[in-house]
Amino acid sequence: MRLLNYDTLDIVGFAGVRERILVMDSRQFGYQKREDTWEGSGQLMYLAHAYFKPGGSTGRHQHSDIDIVSIVTRGRLHHEGSAEVQPDSAVADSTQGLAEIKAGQVMVQRSGRSGFMHNEINPDADIVGMVQLWLQPAGSVSERASQTVIDVGRGLTTVYQGIDTELSISCLAEKEVLSLQDSWLCYLFQGELEAGNHAILRGSLFYPDEGEFMAKADDTRLLIIKPVLAE
Template identity: 35%
Template sequence: MRILRASDVDITGFASIRERVMLSDRQTFGFGVADECFDRFAGCVYLANAWFLPYGETGLHHHAGMDIISLIPRGSMLHQGSLGGGVRVEANQVQLQRDGEQGFRHNESNPNAEPQPLLQLWIKPQPHAPQAEYRIIDVAQGGCVYGGPLFASDTRVDVVVLPASESYLCAGQCLIYVVRGELKTSENTVQSSLAAGDLMRAADVCLTACTDVMLMLVTG
């Protein structure tokens, strides 16, 4: 079991985005990655707990060879780009952009007068989508947002929603990010606790919610 606390990660950012980068693949992004960051897990090469400044935006930019998962835990985000242009992504929704070996351009923006949170994961697709794809997935009740029943992939990403006192077993190697809430963890005889903003890498770990909880779970 390895845990990275949000409080141990410096705030960085670009344009109107501020972020805590929790995972960054050194092979993909070079050796300027902060020492505390987790390295690649399965196909996941980047994970950031980010937020827009009021009325901020990323600016239009290009991605290639990468699928991008964006979770909006509250508020809303406006999306423009070569995939799914003009969409408003609401609280408890995931935006999925798959490059299909074609690449895509996008600009995400905050239409609100207060900071807007955003959790983002970048996945190196294996295999690639046959063509570029854009989806909005409702996750208020949880569910698979990448791989699994949606399409073939070596990496699977799920949103897990647990009411207080409910338990959940993550079988095998897994990466767990706490979107909201607090929980207890048990891996073999090692016990710990997690809160919103924490990231854990573990195997065969049992999770028990202390409050209502939302998690992002990566397996592969």
């Protein structure tokens, strides 16, 4: 089993954010790719496990030609952005133009052709945890940027569907067993897994040996990045 744990990586960052970067794809970053990061898979270009300093923010900035998936793992974020909120979003913009995203929720921002501006803000005096992924848009792309927030509960929740890449989060109870395939790229961002004699710790990015994996704690959360086969 090929595995990379975030404890082996340097902490880097910008503005009020600190992060360990696990994926930087050469197709997106070229010579700027860090040597200790993995290449992406399918549309996945970037994956980082980050935290916001107390009161910290990213600062308002622009993205084009990239879709961003943000998984809040601890605390809450105030989000301000220019992307159009979708009707099925679990969170709507407030009258102040801010949306509050909490642990257990995922925000998906699709750039469309127009791109989007955004700022993520930690309003509290404690750190906020987040896993963020960048994906290269593919196939039919809408004109306007869009955003939606998804609640993640027990079982398997699909949070992003691309032309050849699907992102899902598996939320497991203690001792629950999950079958994984060796072509899936997985990131364990909460809890611990056991596979035979192997323990997989929080912060592990891995390509599994095909088989069964058991959660060692309740509310174990695993991000699964699957290739989508053309019909």
